[in-house]
Amino acid sequence: MSVTPPLYSPHLPPVFVLMNRAGSVGKTTCAVTCAALAALDGYRVLLVDADLQTDASFSLGWEGDSIPAGKATVHDVMLGTAKLDDAVVPGRTRIQAGTGEDAFQPIPGLDLLLGDTAMAQADGELVQEATGAFWLQRALRRHTVPGQYDMILIDCPASLGRLSVSLLVAASNVIACIKPTHKELRGVAKLLETIAAVQEDFADFDVRPELTHLLVCEARQSRSEGAVYKETVDSAREMFGDRVLPMIHRSVLVPEAYKAQEPLPFWSPQSRPVAEFRAVLSVLGFPKRNG
Numbered sequence: 001m002s003v004t005p006p007l008y009s010p011h012l013p014p015v016f017v018l019m020n021r022a023g024s025v026g027k028t029t030c031a032v033t034c035a036a037l038a039a040l041d042g043y044r045v046l047l048v049d050a051d052l053q054t055d056a057s058f059s060l061g062w063e064g065d066s067i068p069a070g071k072a073t074v075h076d077v078m079l080g081t082a083k084l085d086d087a088v089v090p091g092r093t094r095i096q097a098g099t100g101e102d103a104f105q106p107i108p109g110l111d112l113l114l115g116d117t118a119m120a121q122a123d124g125e126l127v128q129e130a131t132g133a134f135w136l137q138r139a140l141r142r143h144t145v146p147g148q149y150d151m152i153l154i155d156c157p158a159s160l161g162r163l164s165v166s167l168l169v170a171a172s173n174v175i176a177c178i179k180p181t182h183k184e185l186r187g188v189a190k191l192l193e194t195i196a197a198v199q200e201d202f203a204d205f206d207v208r209p210e211l212t213h214l215l216v217c218e219a220r221q222s223r224s225e226g227a228v229y230k231e232t233v234d235s236a237r238e239m240f241g242d243r244v245l246p247m248i249h250r251s252v253l254v255p256e257a258y259k260a261q262e263p264l265p266f267w268s269p270q271s272r273p274v275a276e277f278r279a280v281l282s283v284l285g286f287p288k289r290n291g
């Protein structure tokens with residue numbers, strides 16, 4: 001069932017990018033939950049928050065007043081005005097009310113490249129930058145050391161513009177996230193075209209993103225909720241075969257955990273969605289450790 005990640009860079013671990021042209025399909029939920037769960041299992045993880053909505057950063061305890069003034073972000077790294085390390089903060093989970101240091105507890109093993117709403121301008125800025133499409137690939141290669149991370153996850157905006165192309169350039173594995181409805185599956189077709197274009201445009205460089213996985217988020221428990229949900233999953237399986245990951249079912253715990261700023265493995269460790277995300281991680285090559 002598992003798909004071997006393509007060989008990518010001498011020292012970089014698999015770089016998973018969560019993408020779809022369609023929005024609200026579970027990209028951030030998957031990125032944050034997999035990152036937190038893998039870190040709890042003893043893997044060293046870097047999560048790149050490349051989305052202007054900064055939902056991954058919020059989910060990991062970084063928003064508004066909790067961010068020190070002048071702190072470098074992913075936007076500064078993109079512009080080349082900060083090094084990766086300067087913009088990395090520990091992923092955190094909330095332990096009490098407030099925005100101070102004591103409101104959050106770091107999650108050992110989980111680093112976050114801090115998001116920034118200024119990424120709204122990224123598509124325009126990337127045209128002007130000398131490193132352009134290579135900004136993240138270069139930052140990861142130059143500013144991480146061999147063995148520093150076991151896995152890198154990139155949370156993307158719902159767009160296939162220039163910023164997303166640059167994220168594909170940095171990635172080895174693309175995970176297409178969908179809801180079990182046809183609109184989101186159509187978004188994956190467009191994503192496949194974009195990946196093919198990147199492979200062709202950057203053929204002379206070490207750029208090889210592959211759509212290795214498809215993740216159905218918000219799957220429905222039973223057919224009675226609507227036959228279209230099951231039909232979409234069937235279509236996805238026909239199109240993507242064993243690239244379809246174990247599904248994540250709809251659960252109220254997901255929006256609850258977001259609101260609480262406690263990643264799911266902290267909000268509800270023994271829950272069904274956590275078990276489902278564990279199954280996903282296992283297929284991605286990161287089985288449960290620490291007992």
Ligand SMILES: Nc1ncnc2c1ncn2[C@@H]1O[C@H](COP(=O)(O)OP(=O)(O)OP(=O)(O)O)[C@@H](O)[C@H]1O
Binds near residue numbers: 024029251
């Ligand atoms: N398994 C689930 N069960 C219930 N709600 C879910 C589930 N997965 C995601 N959601 C909810 O759906 C919404 C979108 O999820 P999420 O933010 O992860 O998607 P996204 O693809 O990152 O969205 P965007 O395109 O805006 O970045 C959120 O409100 C989230 O709480």
Ligand SMILES: [Mg+2]
Binds near residue numbers: 027028051055
């Ligand atoms: Mg998101």
